[in-house]
Amino acid sequence: MTAQPELAQIAFTDLARHGGRPAVITDDGVITYRELAGRVDDFAARLGTERRLVLLAARNALDSLVGYLAALSAGHPLLLVPADKPAALESLVAAYDPDVVLRPGEGVPVLEERRPGSRHELHPELALLLSTSGSTGSPKLVRLSHANLTANAASIAEYLRIEPDDRAATTLPLHYCYGLSVVNSHLMRGAGLVLTDLSVVDPCFWDLFRDSRATSFAAVPYTFDLLERVGFAEADLPHLRYVTQAGGRLAPEKVRSWAGIGRRHGWDLFVMYGATEATARMAYLPPDLAAEHPGTIGVPVPGGAFRIEPVEDLEDGELVYTGPNVMLGYAEQPADLALGRAIHELRTGDLARRNAHGLYEVVGRRSRFVKLAGLRIDLGQVERILAELGVTAAAAGSDDGLVVAVEGEHDSSLLTKVLAGSVGLPRAAVGMHSVERLPRLTTGKVDYPAVRRLAAQAPPAAPETPSGDRDDIRRIFAEALDRSDIGDGDTFVSLDGDSLSYVAVSVRLEQAIGRLPADWHLLSVRELERRRKPRRRVVSFLETSIVLRAVAIVCIVATHVHLFHFQTAHLLFAVAGYNFARFQLGGERAPRLRRHLRSLTRIVVPCVAFIAVAYLLTDDYSVANVFLLNGMVGPQELTTQWHFWFVEMLTYILIGVTALLAVPWADRLQRWAPFGFALGLVVMGLISRYDIMDPGLPKPAPVFWLFALGWALASARTGVHRWTVSVLTVLSVPGFSSSATSTIHEVTVATGILLLIWVPALPVPTVLRRVVGWLAAASLYIYLTHWLVYPVLLPLSPVLAVGGSLVVGVAYWALCNWLPAAIMRRRRSVVPAPAVSPGSPPMEDRARKTKLDTIPRLPYPVQEGP
Structure with missing residues (x-):
């Protein structure tokens, strides 16, 4: 005692x-x-x-x-x-x-x-x-x-x-x-x-x-x-x-x-x-x-x-x-x-x-730490991060922001992006300044007060603006897929394109070429160049899945804002399955398994990051939300903790199909009978859809059958296949919704899937082509962020709440889209090129053998939906 x-x-x-x-x-x-x-x-x-x-x-x-x-x-x-x-x-x-x-x-x-x-x-x-x-x-x-x-x-x-x-x-x-x-x-x-x-x-x-x-x-x-x-x-x-x-x-x-x-x-x-x-x-x-x-x-x-x-x-x-x-x-x-x-x-x-x-x-600060945006930043670590990129730098700062002096000529904008992402700071909190020589004291030590004063002496360097023909086919592929090794025979699929980059590439190709064939993602760069016939058009045609994603996310936000009621979230599970089967099932088992895991990571990481922020800023969410487990362990009643149900269900589905396709016999069966395998998944999904068996375990909402329908559609090769998916859609969709507007909800889902089956492209005003592409590509990010955005703007105007939610979501998509590519570009720029000797292989082959190829490539984050 x-x-x-x-x-x-x-x-x-x-x-x-x-x-x-x-x-x-x-x-x-x-x-x-x-x-x-x-x-x-x-x-x-x-x-x-x-x-x-x-x-x-x-x-x-x-x-x-x-x-x-x-x-x-x-x-x-x-x-x-x-x-x-x-x-x-x-x-x-x-x-x-x-x-x-x-x-x-x-x-x-x-x-x-x-x-x-x-x-x-x-x-x-x-x-x-x-x-x-x-x-x-x-x-x-x-x-x-x-x-x-x-x-x-x-x-x-x-x-x-x-x-x-x-x-x-x-x-x-x-x-x-x-x-x-x-x-x-x-x-x-x-x-x-x-x-x-x-x-x-x-x-x-x-x-x-x-x-x-x-x-x-x-x-x-x-x-x-x-x-x-x-x-x-x-x-x-x-x-x-x-x-x-x-x-x-x-x-x-x-x-x-x-x-x-x-x-x-x-x-x-x-x-x-x-x-x-x-x-x-x-x-x-x-x-x-x-x-x-x-x-x-x-x-x-x-x-x-x-x-x-x-x-x-x-x-x-x-x-x-x-x-x-x-x-x-x-x-x-x-x-x-x-x-x-x-x-x-x-x-x-x-x-x-x-x-x-x-x-x-x-x-x-006397110590080599500053506290920014609630984070304790080790200034020594900042210098080490830049040193690993081959950049001599000195970092200082205060509660106002991080000030970094870099010695010599560098792309300051790109370095800022890399550094901000590495230490977890907002881009605006980092000031990057190029200097001929780092300021030093008479003792030879870095003069950190002089580094801090750089913030007041001159603004950070502005980003460089790339030049060139933005409609060049190779450039479109290079920028969207973050690849520098684009060959004449390469296709979108062979270059590891995914559903998010598919939207970005298709919108730009449509502008450069005109109406795209349904199988454009399988055409070589050489063939796409031959089809290049740019012309002015009042109406453009975009692939149906792209238009559906854009329209659906606008309807989702507008419904939550009560501007109008038109529920479309379930339709996006079918679109997600359709895109998954198109872009994730090619190649041998080991490479495509890695592709599945990369795609899953590109969905989960930005979602978990944002939900964690939402959890810290509000009282609406729980730890289960952050770990995407609310669908398993969350409350039965409908609360704010169910806001991110779509992300959770999509994650569960992708984990499940990735695990399934990792099994050798399942992998072989899918390759041997793609459409039959997909129909089998539809049947499995319908078991949960109609609650035929109840194992007594926590289970997510029955939406897998919609994902499987989209998968089956992407695997369809004949008219009989497409009619089979159509019939299954018409028979299984009615009765699944329990909302007050269930009939409209079910008709919307069924109509969207039927459009996906029978209409390859939909007309869009040319002036809205890019906007539709942005909304489609950013739909998952809009879904994530709108829960925090629209409550702030709704008191001003429902229309403003919808518009603001779309803009913030597109901005978050752009950030998540740009950051991995910027990191890789920066890493490429700081690795010295190998010396050329007589008999050396061509430049493209040498590039593949540099240190950079030991670093996993981080292309644009995948988005299977919304």
């Missing part, structure tokens, strides 16, 4: 002294301090008197608040983790083996007692453990004492002048030190908490904010981007007294702008600077100085102090903080929980200066 701490130190846990004042305001009503104290005391009794390590899966709800306060008031060291990140929770449970785990409950947490006592040696001063890396589940934790929590809460309450009548909305997570400091500082002064997990883009949040007479909320830089979207600058919030900002650097121009908005509407903007290691805050910028000194972090919080320690070879020194809120130290394993104070001052790693007005300004 470990010693109990002096609990009187935690002033904000003495709740009952505030009596009947409102403590917590939620959608369900108001809880007074007296009532909250009763709940906390009751739950503290359940935790027991022997000190134990408690892990709380925290959310912005009453149960988590009660658990947090109960553990602190009873003296139990508390480890806070996000409730909505199960992987992080389980990682920390495994790393620290807590004695008690508190999970979300109704009003109070669900108590999971893992042992009656404690297996840990817990230092008497230890009160709270917070992660240093957000919600990743890293075992490195910050150890905070009772004195740390009380001192920082008192300091914040003092400079924000928090009074009992104040009420703060919980816009940040409870497990985040910034969000937690809002709770602590308000409870210390007997103020109220408007407890909610609603986003600031949700109109319900602002209804609650007004109804509860809230006076403040906390924001990180990204929050201000969201506030701009919802028109916060003109909102009528009569009780708002101030807004606080921390969690990263807010650009000076934005600080000045928002401070001005606050002045006009009667509220203050407090820009703050802090770290988990300082419990929360170390500095704040007084609101009346924000407009004049927007680039500074201000002055130390009450009770704290800064000093600037000189750094060799640098003009600015390192910012060092001292104060009662400095952590005890770090913990990286359970044994560290017994340690006492290991540090007395916090070396921030930030380079700073103090101006003539006594305000501190952070100008960079």
